[in-house]
Amino acid sequence: MTQVTMTVNGKSVSADIEPRTLLVQFLREHLRLTGTHVGCDTSQCGACVVHVDGRAVKSCTTLAVSCDGSDVLTIEGLAKDGQLHPMQEAFREHHALQCGYCTPGMIMAAIDIVNRKGTQLDERTIREELEGNICRCTGYHNIVKAVAAGAAAMGAGEFRQAAE
Amino acid sequence: MTSTGIGAPVRRREDFRFITGSGQYVDDISRPGQAYAFFVRSPHAHAIIKNIDLSAALKAPGVLGIYTGKDLAADKIGGLICGWMIHSKDGTPMKVGPHPALATEKVRYVGDHVAVVIAETLNQARDAAELVAVEYEVLPAVVDLGTAQDPGQPQIHAEAPNNTVFQWHLGDKDAVDAAFGQAAHVTKLELVNNRLIPNAMEPRAAIGEYDRGQDSYTLYTTSQNPHVARLVLSAFIGIAPEHKLRVVAPDVGGGFGSKIFIYAEETVCVWAARKVGRPVKWTADRTEAFLADAHGRDHLTTAELAVDGSGKILALRVKTKANLGAYLSTFSSSVPTYLYAPLLSGQYDIPAIYCEVDGVYTNTAPVDAYRGAGRPEATFVVERLVEVAARELGKDPAEFRMQNFIKSFPHQTPVIMTYDAGDYAACMKKALELADYANFGQRKAESERKGLLRGIGFSAYIEACGIAPSRAVGSLGAGVGLWESAEVRVNPIGTVEVLTGSHSHGQGHETTFAQLVSHRLGIPIDQISIIHGDTDKVQMGMGTYGSRSGAVGMSAISKALDKVVTKATKIAARCMEVPEETVDFNDGVFSARGTNKSMTFGEVALQAYIAHKFDSSEIEPGLKESYFYDPQNFTFPSGVHIAEVEIDPETGVTRIDRWTAVDDFGVIINPMIVEGQVHGGIAQGVGQALLEGAVYDSSGQLLTASFMDYCMPRADDLPSFNVAMTNTPCPSNPLGIKGCGEAGAIAAPAALINAITNALGHENISMPATPQAVWRAAQASVRKMAAE
Numbered sequence: 001m002t003q004v005t006m007t008v009n010g011k012s013v014s015a016d017i018e019p020r021t022l023l024v025q026f027l028r029e030h031l032r033l034t035g036t037h038v039g040c041d042t043s044q045c046g047a048c049v050v051h052v053d054g055r056a057v058k059s060c061t062t063l064a065v066s067c068d069g070s071d072v073l074t075i076e077g078l079a080k081d082g083q084l085h086p087m088q089e090a091f092r093e094h095h096a097l098q099c100g101y102c103t104p105g106m107i108m109a110a111i112d113i114v115n116r117k118g119t120q121l122d123e124r125t126i127r128e129e130l131e132g133n134i135c136r137c138t139g140y141h142n143i144v145k146a147v148a149a150g151a152a153a154m155g156a157g158e159f160r161q162a163a164e
Numbered sequence: 165m166t167s168t169g170i171g172a173p174v175r176r177r178e179d180f181r182f183i184t185g186s187g188q189y190v191d192d193i194s195r196p197g198q199a200y201a202f203f204v205r206s207p208h209a210h211a212i213i214k215n216i217d218l219s220a221a222l223k224a225p226g227v228l229g230i231y232t233g234k235d236l237a238a239d240k241i242g243g244l245i246c247g248w249m250i251h252s253k254d255g256t257p258m259k260v261g262p263h264p265a266l267a268t269e270k271v272r273y274v275g276d277h278v279a280v281v282i283a284e285t286l287n288q289a290r291d292a293a294e295l296v297a298v299e300y301e302v303l304p305a306v307v308d309l310g311t312a313q314d315p316g317q318p319q320i321h322a323e324a325p326n327n328t329v330f331q332w333h334l335g336d337k338d339a340v341d342a343a344f345g346q347a348a349h350v351t352k353l354e355l356v357n358n359r360l361i362p363n364a365m366e367p368r369a370a371i372g373e374y375d376r377g378q379d380s381y382t383l384y385t386t387s388q389n390p391h392v393a394r395l396v397l398s399a400f401i402g403i404a405p406e407h408k409l410r411v412v413a414p415d416v417g418g419g420f421g422s423k424i425f426i427y428a429e430e431t432v433c434v435w436a437a438r439k440v441g442r443p444v445k446w447t448a449d450r451t452e453a454f455l456a457d458a459h460g461r462d463h464l465t466t467a468e469l470a471v472d473g474s475g476k477i478l479a480l481r482v483k484t485k486a487n488l489g490a491y492l493s494t495f496s497s498s499v500p501t502y503l504y505a506p507l508l509s510g511q512y513d514i515p516a517i518y519c520e521v522d523g524v525y526t527n528t529a530p531v532d533a534y535r536g537a538g539r540p541e542a543t544f545v546v547e548r549l550v551e552v553a554a555r556e557l558g559k560d561p562a563e564f565r566m567q568n569f570i571k572s573f574p575h576q577t578p579v580i581m582t583y584d585a586g587d588y589a590a591c592m593k594k595a596l597e598l599a600d601y602a603n604f605g606q607r608k609a610e611s612e613r614k615g616l617l618r619g620i621g622f623s624a625y626i627e628a629c630g631i632a633p634s635r636a637v638g639s640l641g642a643g644v645g646l647w648e649s650a651e652v653r654v655n656p657i658g659t660v661e662v663l664t665g666s667h668s669h670g671q672g673h674e675t676t677f678a679q680l681v682s683h684r685l686g687i688p689i690d691q692i693s694i695i696h697g698d699t700d701k702v703q704m705g706m707g708t709y710g711s712r713s714g715a716v717g718m719s720a721i722s723k724a725l726d727k728v729v730t731k732a733t734k735i736a737a738r739c740m741e742v743p744e745e746t747v748d749f750n751d752g753v754f755s756a757r758g759t760n761k762s763m764t765f766g767e768v769a770l771q772a773y774i775a776h777k778f779d780s781s782e783i784e785p786g787l788k789e790s791y792f793y794d795p796q797n798f799t800f801p802s803g804v805h806i807a808e809v810e811i812d813p814e815t816g817v818t819r820i821d822r823w824t825a826v827d828d829f830g831v832i833i834n835p836m837i838v839e840g841q842v843h844g845g846i847a848q849g850v851g852q853a854l855l856e857g858a859v860y861d862s863s864g865q866l867l868t869a870s871f872m873d874y875c876m877p878r879a880d881d882l883p884s885f886n887v888a889m890t891n892t893p894c895p896s897n898p899l900g901i902k903g904c905g906e907a908g909a910i911a912a913p914a915a916l917i918n919a920i921t922n923a924l925g926h927e928n929i930s931m932p933a934t935p936q937a938v939w940r941a942a943q944a945s946v947r948k949m950a951a952e
Contacts, residue, residue, distance in 0.1 A: 095836045099416065104182075107183065
């Protein structure tokens with residue numbers, strides 16, 4: 001067993017865990033933050049995407065111990081004081097989810113795209129950047145619209161990157 | 165139309181929990197004291213189990229119990245069932261081998277269930293599973309569908325000689341043979357409908373729990389139909405009587421058919437909970453989903469179309485081999501028979517049709533319904549034939565279709581179905597306009613100047629859904645009725661709870677069903693709750709699949725609402741002291757004609773429960789009504805999809821330049837949700853045609869068992885879609901709804917392959933039309949172009 005300490009959604013957490021514990025397991029099973037999902041076993045589907053130290057990371061392929069001392073942001077940490085993040089709002093407004101299973105990872109990935117590529121995103125960029133997130137329900141049409149709208153809203157509100 | 169009633173694009177009420185990560189999927193649930201299950205699966209496609217030695221595994225740390233098929237048999241637990249009887253041409257019933265939840269004598273596909281290890285942690289269960297020593301006598305595997313029935317092949321089930329489950333047919337062979345004798349032209353195609361793996365993003369999961377004090381069980385399961393699961397588990401598998409078994413299907417992350425069926429894993433988990441005295445939780449990993457979720461499609465077909473000298477279709481003849489896999493899954497026998505052949509008339513007036521289908525066992529995963537279930541297979545046959553026939557006859561594919569469209573309704577096809585209402589030409593004309601068909605030639609020339617091949621392809625599909633009229637399907641072999649139930653509970657202060665037997669795993673019922681109630685009762689949508697997914701709350705239902713929740717589920721609600729309004733009107737009349745027939749109900753208000761008296765719905769609800777203002781020997785207090793709605797007919801959504809592609813002959817990459825869909829779904833409750841269903845369906849259809857395909861090697865190993873090897877459609881594989889609707893209301897249900905959930909997956913493959921073959925200039929391509937396949941096929945075109 002090994003001790004790990006990190007900040008998750010702004011709160012400091014410490015635990016004794018087996019070194020082989022994945023970050024997604026730590027979040028879901030130890031912290032009971034079940035919003036981050038597991039959808040595959042080859043690191044392709046993106047349902048597990050969270051932000052570690054401000055960057056999108058696939059938590060199914062990250063050891064919790066490697067996040068010792070890091071700042072982790074999950075889907076549960078996006079809304080502030082009951083106010084949804086503009087990307088969350090955009091997903092609802094544009095019907096960019098159906099079953100909801102890929103949605104947390106999709107939203108976290110989308111915010112990371114904006115952090116890296118800016119708030120004016122065209123369709124081609126969004127589609128290419130979402131290559132690491134699989135959705136079986138929506139056909140991506142509305143996800144693309146939502147990401148573009150969420151990005152613009154993040155720009156309009158002079159919204160700081162989510163991890164700050 | 166109000167902003168929250170029928171026809172409004174109301175934003176979904178269920179979204180809040182999904183976008184904030186507070187949904188409750190089965191794997192999110194932890195029951196106190198839960199233990200974890202891991203299944204030992206067969207590494208062989210076909211083998212006799214000689215011995216299972218548990219001695220080392222039982223001693224492994226954390227192990228609570230390890231069980232095999234012998235233990236299930238000792239407890240008299242029944243096998244997994246197929247609920248649809250199919251008879252062969254000679255009248256004999258289909259030949260079915262047993263399907264125990266844990267294999268007893270033989271294993272029949274890679275991934276087949278041999279034992280379950282239950283331990284304190286999942287890691288301990290996995291580690292112990294490696295110590296389970298199974299001695300197999302490996303047998304040769306039968307993997308290839310085309311040769312599985314040949315004499316001398318290994319027999320997978322003793323009950324099914326030549327691995328043949330049934331040899332079924334539909335239609336009039338003599339009439340078809342005669343028509344072919346008269347034909348001026350015959351188009352013939354050999355078609356493969358490639359095997360697919362549904363891959364909902366949420367892997368299957370189950371938690372079984374036993375309460376010793378109550379002698380009752382609870383099963384949490386990723387199911388599209390918790391009541392059907394309870395029915396099967398209690399009546400056929402024998403876990404417990406229904407009233408001692410609660411089944412809960414909470415948030416479920418997609419189904420597409422794969423979560424209809426009752427599988428080994430949840431059966432074993434709920435049974436084993438009593439054996440170990442702890443809740444037992446199992447979650448599939450993605451590899452297990454690939455191996456052991458029911459697969460879809462997998463047909464080999466020879467199809468012929470007979471046409472007369474003026475271009476009129478005379479007859480259609482089809483012969484299909486359908487792969488059913490190693491065991492019959494819950495609805496598998498119905499998919500390549502009654503959900504397939506009755507759609508072979510397409511949108512066309514075809515006087516004679518004959519279809520033969522052989523259902524075949526192979527040493528592969530069981531095959532069952534997957535989005536479209538039989539209708540994508542039928543549409544692919546009809547729409548490829550019609551498109552190729554048009555090309556062979558030198559006719560425009562749109563005009564050839566329109567010449568043969570059914571133009572008057574109702575129309576009795578030669579394959580059981582009576583189409584009730586439609587306007588096929590209207591969809592076609594609108595689609596041609598939206599696709600800018602008129603200028604295709606210009607775009608093609610422009611592509612050619614860049615060294616690219618451009619093609620356009622049509623798919624004019626029709627399907628039968630709103631599954632299904634009970635007596636009709638009963639006469640065709642179904643073991644269950646396919647009605648749907650609704651209970652409308654009006655609470656004393658006028659809020660409403662609707663308990664529905666439908667299940668939502670992405671379809672947005674919490675919103676659309678509430679829109680219907682808001683529209684009828686004139687109450688704000690936030691005063692309405694839609695409850696589904698728990699057999700303790702909803703008495704009985706048949707679940708969600710077959711595009712039935714609108715046509716059947718909402719019709720049940722509509723009829724229950726009729727009863728609510730009738731009773732509320734009576735009570736309002738008593739309260740207002742006016743004759744019943746003078747009371748009108750509009751926009752949530754009961755008003756007495758010729759007076760200034762009125763009451764709101766909420767006020768009437770309260771009076772229903774206070775029961776002071778009416779004679780309770782005449783009118784029962786309370787306001788709660790239910791209805792079991794049985795559809796009178798299938799519904800028949802139809803439409804035209806037009807795909808336009810641009811192929812780079814140097815790389816074989818197919819870029820979808822534009823996708824046009826014009827669909828007739830009848831009345832639409834929420835256009836935003838309906839469009840979303842079309843988008844998702846098209847994506848799965850494009851996946852089938854361009855990217856996906858389950859591949860087994862000759863020894864029965866699944867080569868495509870992860871997202872690395874099985875190509876799922878991603879955002880950059882797809883374009884945005886141009887989607888429109890027409891509306892000829894369905895005459896057979898109270899709301900006029902046809903249903904929309906599967907249409908995109910039904911229409912898309914034919915449209916895409918028609919477009920690709922149009923671009924290539926020849927028909928030699930099969931699904932999936934990967935870049936490698938297209939590149940090879942394009943070399944033939946390039947050589948041809950160079951030679952000209």
